[in-house]
Amino acid sequence: MPFVELVSVTAVLQFFFFGAMTGRARRDSGLKAPAMTGHDGFERMYRVQMNTMEMLVALLAGLLIAGKYWPEWLVGGLGVVYVVGRFIYWRAYVAQPSTRTLGFMLSMVPTLALLLLALVGIIQTWL
Template identity: 35%
Template sequence: MYHLTALVTLLAIAFYFFATINVSRARARTGIKVPATSGHPDFERAFRIQVNTLEWMPIFLPSLWLFAIYISDALAAGIGALWIVGRIVYFIGYSQAAAKRGPGFLIQAIAAIALWVGAIGAAVSRLV
């Protein structure tokens, strides 16, 4: 069973939901009306955090699950938890200033790439 990977998946979705709510709150706080996606730096940073998280989820989630299936539920969940930590660090840094987004981005990118490399390596090794 993949209980740990399922938990990490749900936590990742919860983080994305939080980022989405943060965009709505930033709209209200800055007066940016739908459908505008620019106009105030605080809103634009909140919007980019949410969209960047969405951009990474199709890389992260399948890689997470394939890694869990082919290699290890616990190891996938650990690396997946690191991805979430990276997203949180990214959120905190980018919320303050665009220049502060780098460390969180690096953490989550390394985690996602590790999951993808592990998953593809395991899948290919089973073909040979």
């Protein structure tokens, strides 16, 4: 399961990276804490960070549970698609929020697939 664990850690590190980018956006905008609005660039980066945190909870549960029941290449591969999708989402959302759909789908679909695989794996143990 090292591949699944590596992808899990990579996804968390990606979240920290987005946090650093949010801090940079705050600094560059001159927006003083605790203000959360008032600069479009900061607001976009902050939404990327928060949306990633929301998705990360489901992703990690899916990765770690599905990883118990399904082949490592499948579970880890879906996790890699998520991480790539998050980077696409970040670039698109910061540039033009209306173009974020591809990145969003490349992170949402693998997350849902992992959760379904986890659920099926759990159910199979009861049969």
